[in-house]
Amino acid sequence: xxxxxxxxxxxxxxxxxxxxxxxxxxxxxxxxxxxxxxxxxxxxxxxxxxxxxxxxxxxxxxxxxxxxxxxxxxxxxxxxxxxxxxxxxxxxxxxxxxxxxxxxxxxxxxxxxxxxxxxxxxxxxxxxxxxxxxxxxxxxxxxxxxxxxxxxxxxxxxxxxxxxxxxxxxxxxxxxxxxxxxxxxxxxxxxxxxxxxxxxxxxxxxxxxxxxxxxxxxxxxxxxxxxxxxxxxxxxxxxxxxxxxxxxxxxxxxxxxxxxxxxxxxxxxxxxxxxxxxxxxxxxxxxxxxxxxxxxxxxxxxxxxxxxxxxxxxxx
Numbered sequence: 001x002x003x004x005x006x007x008x009x010x011x012x013x014x015x016x017x018x019x020x021x022x023x024x025x026x027x028x029x030x031x032x033x034x035x036x037x038x039x040x041x042x043x044x045x046x047x048x049x050x051x052x053x054x055x056x057x058x059x060x061x062x063x064x065x066x067x068x069x070x071x072x073x074x075x076x077x078x079x080x081x082x083x084x085x086x087x088x089x090x091x092x093x094x095x096x097x098x099x100x101x102x103x104x105x106x107x108x109x110x111x112x113x114x115x116x117x118x119x120x121x122x123x124x125x126x127x128x129x130x131x132x133x134x135x136x137x138x139x140x141x142x143x144x145x146x147x148x149x150x151x152x153x154x155x156x157x158x159x160x161x162x163x164x165x166x167x168x169x170x171x172x173x174x175x176x177x178x179x180x181x182x183x184x185x186x187x188x189x190x191x192x193x194x195x196x197x198x199x200x201x202x203x204x205x206x207x208x209x210x211x212x213x214x215x216x217x218x219x220x221x222x223x224x225x226x227x228x229x230x231x232x233x234x235x236x237x238x239x240x241x242x243x244x245x246x247x248x249x250x251x252x253x254x255x256x257x258x259x260x261x262x263x264x265x266x267x268x269x270x271x272x273x274x275x276x277x278x279x280x281x282x283x284x285x286x287x288x289x290x291x292x293x294x295x296x297x298x299x300x301x302x303x304x305x306x307x308x309x310x311x312x313x314x315x316x
Contacts, residue, residue, distance in 0.1 A: 002031065002068065002069045002070075002158075003026070003031060003032045003033070003034045003056070003067050003068045003069075004020065004025065004026040004031060004032075004033055004034065004068055004069075004070055004071075004072070004158070004162065005033075005034045005035070005064040005065060005067065005068035005070065005071030005072065006020065006033060006034070006035050006064075006071070006072050006073075006074075007035070007036050007037075007061050007064055007071060007072070007073040007074070007075070007084065007091060008037060008038075008073055008074040008075045008076075008084075008105075009035060009037040009042040009043060009045075009046060010037075010042070010074070010075070010076050011076075011134075011135050011138075011243065011244070011245075011246070012074050012076075012104075012131070012134075012135065012138045013037070013074035013075075013138075014042065014045075014046065014138075014139075015135060015138030015139035015140075016072070016074060016104070016138050016143070016166045017033060017035060017046060018046070018049065018050070018139065019138075019139075019141045019165045019166045020033055020162055020165055020166065021033055021046075021050045021053045021055070022050075022165075023141070023165035025158075025161050025162050025165045026162075027050065027053030027054055027055065028053075028054055029054050031054075032054040032055065032056050033053065033054070033055050033056070034055075034056045034058060034064050034067050034068050034071075035055060035056070035057055035058070035064065036057070036058045036059070036060060036061050036063070036064045038080075038084070040057070043055075043057040044057075059089075060087075060089035060090070061073075061084050061085075061087070061089065061090050061091045061093075061094065062087075062089045062090055062091070062093040062094035063089075063094065064091075064094065065091055065093075065094025065095055065099055065101070066094040066096075068099075069098065069099065069100060069158075070100045070102065070153075070156070070158060070159060070162070071091070071094075071099070071100070071101055071102070072102045072103075072104060072162070073085075073091060073101065073102070073103045073104065073105065074103075074104045074105055075105050076105070076249065077105075077249070077252065078105075078107045078108060078111055078252075081103070081105050081107055081111065082111065085115060085118075092115075092118050092119065092122070095118075095119055095122045095123075095124040096122060096123060096124070097122070097123030097124070098123065098124070099119075099122075099123075099124040099125075100124060100125040100126075100127070100150075100153050100156075100159075101115070101119050101124060101125070101126050101127070102126075102127045102129050102153070102159065103115060103126070103127075103128055103129065103130075104129050104130060104131050104145070105130065106130045106181070106184050106185070106188065106249075106252075106253050106256075107130075107181060108181070108256055109178040109181045109182060109260070112128045112177050112178055112180070112181050113177050113178050116128070116149055116177040125149075125150040125152070125153045126149050126150060126153075126177065127147055127148075127149040127150050127153045127154055127159075128147065128148050128149050128177050128178070128180040128181060129145045129146065129147045129154075129163070129170075129180060130145075130146050130180055130181055130183075130184035131143040131144060131145055131146070131167065131184075132144040132146065132184065132187050132188075133167075134244040134245035135243070135244040135245070136244055137168075138166070141165060141166055141167065141168065142167065142168045143166055143167035143168070144167055144168065144169045144170075144171070145163050145166075145167050145169070145170040145171065146171055146173065146180040146181075146183040146184050146187075147170060147171065147172045147173065147180050148172070148173045148174055148175070148176060148177050148178065148179040148180040148181075149175065149177045149180075150175070151172065151175055154170075154172050171183070182260065184253070185253060185256050185257040185260055186257065188250065188253035188254065188257065189253065189254050189257030189258070189268075189271050189275075190271075191228065191250075192250050192251075192253070192254045192271075192274055192275070192278060192294065193254075193270060193271045193274040194226065194228065195228070195232070195250075195274075195294060195295060195297060196273075196274035196277050196278070196297055196301075197274070198226075198228075198229055198232075198233070199236065199295070199297055199298040199301045200301055201215075201219075202215065202216075202233065202236065202237070202298065203298070203301045203302055203305055203307075203309075203310065206237075206309050206313075207305065207307035207308075207309040207310060212233075212237045213234065213237065216229065216230070216233040216234065216237075219233075232293075232295045235295065236295050236298045239299070241289065241292040241293040241295050241296035241298075241299070242292075242293060243291060243292055243293045244293055245293060245294050246290070246291050246292065246293065246294065247278065247281060247282055247289055247290055247291070247292055247293065247294045247296050247297060248282050248290040248291065249294075250278060250294035251275065251278040251279055251281075251282045251294075254271065254274065254275040254278055255275055255279070257271065257275075258271060258272050258275050277297060277300060277301070278294070278297055280300055280304075281296065281297045281299070281300035284300060284303070286303075287299050287300060287303065302314060
């Protein structure tokens with residue numbers, strides 16, 4: 001057995017690393033979990049959460065990769081990912097023959113392809129594995145991995161054990177890196193568009209005198225029911241947007257998907273309209289919801305609405 005690396009312990013990475021520990025994939029003296037995070041306190045918090053597990057904290061991403069055969073990375077934005085990956089003491093600097101990198105972030109397709117080429121040029125293996133799911137599924141091991149790249153790496157026993165601990169399903173889209181990212185952008189752009197439409201429908205319902213909670217119940221009983229509506233709806237009515245999937249990250253994914261659709265020559269007007277709404281919410285200096293859950297687009301919908309209910313709600 002060998003150490004397993006994990007770079008990035010944010011909203012998603014914390015839960016994913018925790019699953020590797022709680023499910024026994026890593027965290028033993030023979031197979032320690034080796035971690036690094038830009039904010040070192042997140043590493044300390046993980047050790048405090050799992051005091052009986054063997055967790056090694058390194059001083060850089062490079063040191064994590066050098067110490068491990070397989071290293072997972074989960075960083076929040078394309079900018080953060082590139083900075084950590086290409087830094088002097090970054091992920092790529094630690095890659096040598098036999099090292100494997102599995103990147104779980106949602107990036108542009110070009111970012112994934114660049115990292116794949118850079119890793120393979122140094123004799124390593126690369127697997128893109130963006131995930132469908134947010135904070136709750138990450139902590140509960142219910143993520144869906146959308147993979148492409150090295151098939152031997154994807155099928156490796158240790159990697160399969162790790163993916164099974166962190167997720168409920170793994171899909172391999174082939175050896176061409178970028179296909180996993182394409183799948184993720186399709187999923188997340190649909191999710192954002194669903195949220196925008198749901199928010200508008202709830203705002204309309206309440207503005208014409210209907211009970212919001214009753215309408216969520218009605219929606220949940222028909223063909224349009226969705227676990228997302230059932231989970232987010234009651235919180236939205238109460239202005240509870242504690243972040244599971246930050247709005248700024250949702251908008252980033254929707255913009256990448258809109259760009260992908262334009263490049264592919266696909267009509268994507270409905271999603272493009274939803275992306276513009278998310279962009280407006282993200283940029284609103286008064287609402288300040290960029291770091292809130294993506295359900296906070298609901299607050300932008302009410303701000304843009306002229307109904308008496310929306311005006312009253314803004315004052316509550």
